[in-house]
Amino acid sequence: MQRCCARRQRRGQVLTQLLKVDALRTCFATPSGVFPAVDGASFSLPAGETLAIVGESGSGKSVTAMSILGLIPSPPGRVESGRILFKGHDLLSLTEPEMQRIRGNQISMIFQEPMTALNPVFTVGSQIREAILLHQTRDPAEARARAVEMLRLVGIADPDRRYDQFPHQLSGGMRQRVMIAMALSCNPDLLIADEPTTALDVTIQAQILELMRDLQRRFGTAVLLITHDLGVVAEMADQVIVMYAGRVVERAAVAELFDRPLHPYTVGLLRAMPVLNDRAGRLIPIEGTVPPPDRLPPGCRFAPRCAHVREICTRKDPALSDQGAGHEVACWLHLDYADMGNPS
Incomplete structure (x- = not known):
């Protein structure tokens, strides 16, 4: 306080x-x-x-x-x-x-339950990249680099590998970090x-x-x-x-x-x-x-x-x-x- x-x-x-x-x-x-x-x-x-x-x-x-x-x-x-x-x-x-x-x-939002907020059939990286492509840049390579950087910023080790993983392959804490990365990806x-x-x-x-x-x-x-x-x-x-x-x-x-x-x-x-x-x-x-x-x-x-x-x-x-x-x-x-x- x-x-x-x-x-x-x-x-x-x-x-x-x-x-x-x-x-x-x-x-x-x-x-x-x-x-x-x-x-x-x-x-x-x-x-x-x-x-x-x-x-x-x-x-x-x-x-x-x-x-x-x-x-x-x-x-x-x-x-x-x-x-x-x-x-x-x-x-x-x-x-x-x-x-x-x-x-x-x-305005972005971190939802209460990341397992239901994240789409299970898409990799976590592609879901972060989607928001960046929609609002920040049209360049897929630039959007991917930004998504990997956000995964690194939220403390996810080996972000390049995690980018290509699906939500069920991550722990609850890591999924929450992905949600934060997604929410903050567009500043x-x-x-x-x-x-x-x-x-x-x-x-x-x-x-x-x-x-x-x-x-x-x-x-x-x-x-x-x-x-x-x-x-x-x-x-x-x-x-x-x-x-x-x-x-x-x-x-x-x-x-x-x-x-x-x-x-x-x-x-x-x-x-x-x-x-x-x-x-x-x-x-x-x-x-x-x-x-x-x-x-x-x-x-x-x-x-x-x-x-x-x-x-x-x-x-x-x-x-x-x-x-x-x-x-x-x-x-x-x-x-x-x-x-x-x-x-x-």
Whole structure:
């Protein structure tokens, strides 16, 4: 966390907003009606910084990323309202051919499961080369050389040989490195990383995170990190937004969020983190589950799981309010933080 704060201080206060999402609402049609998976999400990401989106499965993290990339399957889904400004241009106003020129070039994505994201019938090198040929050069030899160089940059030994191998011939960690090489092959301004270390063992996770940090420093790429792992957030992020049932419920700098969590849901997520020196290995779970979009409770969506629920919580959904130090929270209890306790 000190690393993140120091980096922000070095950059100063004037930061260019590369991405700005404003009141994004993405809905899906079901047999019982049309319901929001993302409901009014707003946030911004400066150039070169890392913003983490945190929350349980079903909170709307991946749908937010797919909305930015224009990859929401329609039907049954569609972006109903809001704006997604990338370099000042609203991505929602672009045609599909215009989005194709941005997707994989200026905005790239590392998908959650590389074995399903990579095409099993093509070599890994040809899949990296395809993006380079589409966006960077028409010369096959130049594209191959660039693909081999990217494999080398992500730490894959003997990249010339690995270029001609198929995904099933590589380990899980190596496939994830291939995904990173593919995502960064066109020097994107924005990299969206959706659970980039899921299903990897702890040692490989650490290597992948260190690789992402190194490549971010090298290329100056902004990163939108989607994760449920707060340990990864502490290691990687500058800013954090916490999502629950499609809504942003808390937003803060990473050190501020860990030092002073305000929303009961954020407090619960932090309490559920494993503690290295806790010999009993005790975790404090959050009771219940995230409600599906077609069965959202009235009022605050976290109220049925909240130990601090009040009568107003069951009637009215709170808006984000400024708590100082750039820290925002959507909770009727935000003035009673001392009564909520700290997860330490």
